[in-house]
Amino acid sequence: MAARTGREYIERLDQTRPTVDINGERIAGSVADHPALAGVVRSYAALYDLQHETELRDVLTYESPTTGEPVGTSFMVPRDPPDLLKRRAAFKAWADHSLGTLGRTGDYLNSALMALSEAGEWFAQADPKFGDNVRAYYETVREQDLLTTHTLIPPQANRAVGPGQQIDGRALGAHVVAEDDAGVTVRGARMLATIGPIADELLVFPSTLLKGTADDAPYSFAFAINCDAPGLRFICRENLDYGRDHPLGARFDEVDAVVVFDDVLVPWERVFMLGHPELCNAFYTDTSAVVHMTHQVTARTTAKAESFLGLLSLMAEAIGIEQFSHIQEDLAEVITMIGTLHGLVRAAEADAAPNQYGVFTPAWEPLNTARNWFPRVSQRLPEIVRKFGASGLMAVPTEGDAAGSAREDIERYLQSATLPGPERVRLFRLAWDLSVSGFAGRQNLYEYYFFGDPVRMAGALLKATDREPYKASVRSFLKRVNDAAPASA
Numbered sequence: 001m002a003a004r005t006g007r008e009y010i011e012r013l014d015q016t017r018p019t020v021d022i023n024g025e026r027i028a029g030s031v032a033d034h035p036a037l038a039g040v041v042r043s044y045a046a047l048y049d050l051q052h053e054t055e056l057r058d059v060l061t062y063e064s065p066t067t068g069e070p071v072g073t074s075f076m077v078p079r080d081p082p083d084l085l086k087r088r089a090a091f092k093a094w095a096d097h098s099l100g101t102l103g104r105t106g107d108y109l110n111s112a113l114m115a116l117s118e119a120g121e122w123f124a125q126a127d128p129k130f131g132d133n134v135r136a137y138y139e140t141v142r143e144q145d146l147l148t149t150h151t152l153i154p155p156q157a158n159r160a161v162g163p164g165q166q167i168d169g170r171a172l173g174a175h176v177v178a179e180d181d182a183g184v185t186v187r188g189a190r191m192l193a194t195i196g197p198i199a200d201e202l203l204v205f206p207s208t209l210l211k212g213t214a215d216d217a218p219y220s221f222a223f224a225i226n227c228d229a230p231g232l233r234f235i236c237r238e239n240l241d242y243g244r245d246h247p248l249g250a251r252f253d254e255v256d257a258v259v260v261f262d263d264v265l266v267p268w269e270r271v272f273m274l275g276h277p278e279l280c281n282a283f284y285t286d287t288s289a290v291v292h293m294t295h296q297v298t299a300r301t302t303a304k305a306e307s308f309l310g311l312l313s314l315m316a317e318a319i320g321i322e323q324f325s326h327i328q329e330d331l332a333e334v335i336t337m338i339g340t341l342h343g344l345v346r347a348a349e350a351d352a353a354p355n356q357y358g359v360f361t362p363a364w365e366p367l368n369t370a371r372n373w374f375p376r377v378s379q380r381l382p383e384i385v386r387k388f389g390a391s392g393l394m395a396v397p398t399e400g401d402a403a404g405s406a407r408e409d410i411e412r413y414l415q416s417a418t419l420p421g422p423e424r425v426r427l428f429r430l431a432w433d434l435s436v437s438g439f440a441g442r443q444n445l446y447e448y449y450f451f452g453d454p455v456r457m458a459g460a461l462l463k464a465t466d467r468e469p470y471k472a473s474v475r476s477f478l479k480r481v482n483d484a485a486p487a488s489a
């Protein structure tokens with residue numbers, strides 16, 4: 001099978017029965033039909049359909065190296081600058097579709113799988129079979145255009161002690177309890193898997209919490225499992241799709257779920273790493289997976305910042321506030337944000353080079369800068385929307401009201417400088433769903449945390465940055481000043 005259509009994505013979901021608890025019920029039929037998930041499933045389906053649209057086909061797909069059929073561009077192993085540009089264009093085309101609010105579109109982890117699959121020698125440090133496994137798995141995902149998600153973090157029971165000493169000294173985090181000819185048996189939980197219930201595959205990859213000691217061995221692994229594997233359960237948060245008056249929530253609520261492994265058997269061919277804490281800690285960096293994931297992330301966050309600029313500009317225009325200097329200052333702040341993202345991504349691409357496995361890889365420093373910077377500044381975006389919109393974010397009757405007995409009042413009293421009443425309400429409802437609603441709150445949390453704790457990322461950045469040249473420069477200045485000072489009388 002080549003790049004899927006939306007219908008093919010839904011048909012596959014219809015054939016599976018993952019164990020999913022949501023809003024107090026266990027889903028009995030297809031997840032694609034459940035009211036809490038149907039909206040986001042259709043939005044994901046629309047992305048697969050884009051792969052077949054005439055204007056986007058050449059951006060979103062390339063020729064499979066094994067079949068010659070079109071497959072998703074995010075699977076393409078970049079070998080030169082045009083390949084990287086094509087990958088970014090594909091990321092951006094998908095991200096624009098949801099105003100950058102869908103974080104777990106397939107291209108995010110396809111990028112990781114692409115980099116991992118090329119790093120066979122690195123996996124061979126543990127076992128050559130692992131390199132073969134990850135390569136074969138990547139090819140399966142590419143050729144079947146499967147949607148994967150990942151789960152990394154152990155349950156948040158007690159962060160002060162290691163994974164084996166949680167409440168009452170018990171292990172809560174997913175860990176290996178047995179190995180036999182059939183594979184590895186895993187028991188315990190992982191904190192979160194966004195879109196787990198509507199994905200085809202779950203990547204259970206290392207978190208960055210391992211201390212590298214022998215105690216960590218049962219928690220040290222990387223494997224993939226199908227989302228309806230026996231013993232695997234997803235427990236979802238309350239859904240945020242409250243219907244058509246939530247323009248974003250009704251379409252893009254990427255369900256987040258706790259993942260329970262109730263003695264899940266992972267066949268050997270799906271195991272990519274086992275029992276090497278030090279290799280697990282280096283999983284994303286040594287393979288360049290983190291760089292290619294960040295390349296995708298920056299395309300999405302660019303789409304998001306651009307969408308905020310469009311929305312804020314329309315709001316300012318609609319209610320005639322653009323002449324106020326603080327409004328201009330805030331708009332300029334968002335323009336600067338976009339310019340910074342453009343600059344960092346282009347710098348990363350301009351300084352790209354093949355990694356040790358021959359994958360043409362963007363430069364890490366600019367992307368790492370974006371990864372450390374955007375989670376913090378992203379919090380300003382909804383804040384600015386709230387500042388612009390003020391009470392207008394609450395004067396948002398529903399479409400039912402606009403078509404019902406309140407129609408005339410809405411047309412008269414909610415019109416704005418540039419928009420008729422119902423259109424202004426639609427614009428401000430979008431603004432509300434990006435800045436005030438439950439969907440907006442979850443977006444903020446996602447943007448801040450999804451790529452890791454910014455505090456710990458900052459610590460890692462500090463550790464990885466050689467500051468000696470800067471210190472030497474200041475020392476040398478001080479010496480020059482001192483040497484030039486006249487001797488005291």
Ligand SMILES: Cc1cc2nc3c(=O)[nH]c(=O)nc-3n(C[C@H](O)[C@H](O)[C@H](O)COP(=O)(O)OP(=O)(O)OC[C@H]3O[C@@H](n4cnc5c(N)ncnc54)[C@H](O)[C@@H]3O)c2cc1C
Pocket residue numbers: 149150151152153156159191192193194195256442445446449450451452453455456
């Ligand atoms: C909306 C959303 C979706 C997500 N989706 C996924 C997903 O699909 N898959 C997945 O694997 N993960 C997902 N995550 C999890 C994400 O990776 C984590 O939130 C992030 O790594 C932080 O870890 P934590 O949430 O366990 O926070 P914790 O580690 O529990 O931290 C809680 C607080 O304690 C502080 N703290 C804890 N330990 C330390 C320490 N050692 N040093 C300094 N400070 C510390 C933190 O700074 C923070 O303030 C998602 C998160 C969110 C919010």
